[in-house]
Amino acid sequence: MMTLDRPAFHALFKSERDRTFRFLLRLTRNHADAEDLLQESFLTVWRKREQFEGRGSAGGYLRRTAYHLYLNRRNRDERRAALTPLNGKPLSEPPADLRVERREAVEFLVERVREALAHLPEPARLVFVLFRFEGLTCAEIAELTDTHLKTVETRLLRATRALAARLETHREQMP
Amino acid sequence: MEPVMNPESDFDLIRALVEGRLAPADAAALESRIAADADLAAFRDDYALVHGLTAPLAGLDVTSELRFEDVAVDGPEDPAAPRSLRWSPRTRAAAAAVLISLSVLAGYRFLPPRPAEAVTLSAIPLDEAPVTAAVRLPAALASYRPSDGDRIVWLDSLDQGRELAALSGRPVLVFSEYPGCPFCLEMSKVAFRDEDVLDVIDALVPVKVNLQKVTPEELEFYWKQYPYFAVQDPSGKELHVFPGMQSGESLLTGVQDGLAHTADRPAPLSWERTDRLAGLLSAATDAEAEGRLDEAWTKFGELTAATDAPHFSDAGAAGRARLSQAARGDLRAAQALAAQDPVAAERALRAAAERFEHTPLAADFDATLGVLEATGRFPRLEESHR
Numbered sequence: 001m002m003t004l005d006r007p008a009f010h011a012l013f014k015s016e017r018d019r020t021f022r023f024l025l026r027l028t029r030n031h032a033d034a035e036d037l038l039q040e041s042f043l044t045v046w047r048k049r050e051q052f053e054g055r056g057s058a059g060g061y062l063r064r065t066a067y068h069l070y071l072n073r074r075n076r077d078e079r080r081a082a083l084t085p086l087n088g089k090p091l092s093e094p095p096a097d098l099r100v101e102r103r104e105a106v107e108f109l110v111e112r113v114r115e116a117l118a119h120l121p122e123p124a125r126l127v128f129v130l131f132r133f134e135g136l137t138c139a140e141i142a143e144l145t146d147t148h149l150k151t152v153e154t155r156l157l158r159a160t161r162a163l164a165a166r167l168e169t170h171r172e173q174m175p
Numbered sequence: 176m177e178p179v180m181n182p183e184s185d186f187d188l189i190r191a192l193v194e195g196r197l198a199p200a201d202a203a204a205l206e207s208r209i210a211a212d213a214d215l216a217a218f219r220d221d222y223a224l225v226h227g228l229t230a231p232l233a234g235l236d237v238t239s240e241l242r243f244e245d246v247a248v249d250g251p252e253d254p255a256a257p258r259s260l261r262w263s264p265r266t267r268a269a270a271a272a273v274l275i276s277l278s279v280l281a282g283y284r285f286l287p288p289r290p291a292e293a294v295t296l297s298a299i300p301l302d303e304a305p306v307t308a309a310v311r312l313p314a315a316l317a318s319y320r321p322s323d324g325d326r327i328v329w330l331d332s333l334d335q336g337r338e339l340a341a342l343s344g345r346p347v348l349v350f351s352e353y354p355g356c357p358f359c360l361e362m363s364k365v366a367f368r369d370e371d372v373l374d375v376i377d378a379l380v381p382v383k384v385n386l387q388k389v390t391p392e393e394l395e396f397y398w399k400q401y402p403y404f405a406v407q408d409p410s411g412k413e414l415h416v417f418p419g420m421q422s423g424e425s426l427l428t429g430v431q432d433g434l435a436h437t438a439d440r441p442a443p444l445s446w447e448r449t450d451r452l453a454g455l456l457s458a459a460t461d462a463e464a465e466g467r468l469d470e471a472w473t474k475f476g477e478l479t480a481a482t483d484a485p486h487f488s489d490a491g492a493a494g495r496a497r498l499s500q501a502a503r504g505d506l507r508a509a510q511a512l513a514a515q516d517p518v519a520a521e522r523a524l525r526a527a528a529e530r531f532e533h534t535p536l537a538a539d540f541d542a543t544l545g546v547l548e549a550t551g552r553f554p555r556l557e558e559s560h561r
Contacts, residue, residue, distance in 0.1 A: 006247075009247075010243060010247070013243050013246065014243075017238075017239050017241060018237075018238045018239055020239075021237070021238065021239035021241070022237060025237065031237075031529050031532065032529065034239075035239060035240065035241060038239055038241050039241055039245055039246060042241070042246035043246050046246060046247075107473045107476065108473065108477060109228065109231065110231050110232060111470065111473055113228055113229055113231070113232055114232070131186075131190070132225075132226065132229055132233070133229075133232070133233055137183055137184070137187045138184045138186050138187055139183075139184065149184070153184060153186055156186055156218075157186075157214060157218055160218060160221045160222050160225055161217065161218075161221050163221070163225045163228075163229075164220075164221035164222075164224050164225050167224065167225065167228050168224070170228060171224060171228075
């Protein structure tokens with residue numbers, strides 16, 4: 001059975017730090033929050049190393065820990081946000097006859113993709129991000145998020161359909 | 176609980192198919208299942224599109240700044256690193272004395288200080304330059320039309336009217352009124368609804384000045400020619416003045432005479448184009464004001480590329496210049512801080528890099544920070560030719 005002693009924890013830190021940071025960055029969309037949660041994740045894993053018991057990989061254990069910390073943070077922020085007035089505004093549609101340099105066209109496309117992702121309901125966005133950017137399988141996402149596999153597949157299907165509908169007009173800009 | 180064995184579902188296989196990672200035999204088997212399942216077929220098509228369009232976001236090339244010392248609560252040292260020598264204070268003092276003596280003997284203290292490493296800035300300007308204040312166009316103006324098809328739609332702010340006139344390449348039609356004055360009521364029923372006037376009003380930005388809300392000096396000016404009608408350029412220069420009560424016919428003549436003074440100027444932007452660019456400018460300045468600087472940078476760039484609309488293009492260029500100068504201010508502030516407190520300077524650079532994240536300006540902060548972290552000294556700053 002693999003135990004998480006100090007050398008193993010150091011090896012885990014070296015191999016998983018940046019990967020977990022990117023994972024958190026995709027979830028939080030904020031550098032400072034991702035850094036903060038990353039530190040909290042490693043501290044939690046170290047503090048609760050007795051609970052690890054060598055089940056699965058240490059990297060998976062770290063990612064589950066990071067994910068649950070993210071959920072706790074998000075739920076807390078949502079409760080806080082519920083007490084403050086909304087200041088969001090609808091996003092504008094891109095100009096149809098835009099003519100820009102290639103670099104700016106890519107920047108423009110990235111912005112539209114970000115907007116489209118932001119429009120997804122949170123559970124669907126989460127499944128899509130884990131599937132598309134983290135390379136997790138549907139079964140891994142189900143395990144990580146403690147959700148039924150069928151639910152994950154349905155959310156993935158809906159997220160992809162919604163994104164395709166929203167981004168269809170940019171098909172010709174596909175890199 | 177047993178760990179999940181990661182069996183692949185058809186959704187996983189479709190991803191592998193889109194990414195070209197699926198063996199031909201598996202691909203053929205998958206295609207036959209897709210042919211029998213409309214949901215899978217739709218997912219394959221949708222995912223292929225979305226996969227391609229999200230490709231620029233897939234390569235997230237960022238690393239964390241977290242150090243092992245920040246999470247190793249039982250001690251800072253890296254267990255893989257060799258343990259440092261543990262010298263007593265007396266031994267350390269003796270060693271220091273020997274080192275100082277040796278350096279004096281070698282004349283080390285007479286050597287000139289080593290020059291700081293240089294960083295060539297690729298985006299942030301080194302010199303301070305004047306910046307133009309942001310043009311804050313109210314969102315309502317992004318769908319403005321001078322007529323609703325039935326009557327003239329007057330703007331009630333001369334400043335906003337001039338701003339919109341400059342951006343869209345039109346002159347301003349200025350009319351002054353006392354609310355409720357009989358002349359004005361009559362004109363609002365007849366002249367301001369005249370079909371021939373409505374046909375030409377699109378070429379101007381009509382503004383109504385309420386004489387109950389002007390300064391005494393302005394009141395004196397407008398009162399001498401009441402009711403004042405004039406076609407002005409966006410700077411306020413009078414091109415044609417035709418005061419007095421207007422019939423539809425005389426208003427049309429006055430407007431046409433005024434427009435004749437603008438015949439040598441470029442054709443105005445269509446209102447549809449003006450709407451789109453005004454919406455973009457409004458979004459860009461909002462993003463700038465709210466600190467979403469990467470979004471502001473991108474939108475100002477789109478405006479700069481609008482070469483058919485010189486004023487919008489200038490507003491875009493001015494927006495990027497403002498962001499560049501703000502970055503310059505952050506960089507210089509960190510530089511000033513470094514002389515007293517290098518750690519605080521590092522923090523300031525990190526904060527600035529985050530503030531300007533996803534803009535070309537961030538790379539200069541990262542490069543500067545890299546040298547400061549590696550050498551402990553703030554680098555010399557040089558500017559590349561741009």
